[in-house]
Amino acid sequence: MVxxxxxxxxxxxxxxxxxxxxxxxxxxxxxxxKYTMVREKDLGLHSQTVQRVAVEYVTRRKQFKKPD
Known part of the structure; x- marks a missing residue:
């Protein structure tokens, strides 16, 4: 899973x-x-897990003000 x-x-x-x-x-x-919906089934992860990873990524990106 990791x-x-x-x-x-x-x-x-x-x-x-x-x-x-x-x-x-x-x-x-x-x-x-929108881009990760297809990946959920392929990876064997629950949709909420994939969504939470995306939210965490965006949060950390904004937190550290990384433009790229």
Whole structure:
């Protein structure tokens, strides 16, 4: 389960960096959830777990003011 959560974190990180690089837009937790819906079934994680990882990522990103 830990490796699946790590995969989600890395996926959200890559998605966020790509969005910033291509469009100059930082994704919110709501935006990230649209991209992670398909991954939930593939990883064997509950949807709330994936959503919580996305929320935590966005929270930490804002907390440390990381633009990329």
């Amino acid at each position: 490796s699946s959560i790590n995969f989600v974190w890395n996926f959200v990180n890559a998605l966020s960096q790509r969005s910033i690089k291509e469009r100059g837009v930082f994704l919110s937790a709501y935006d990230v959830q």
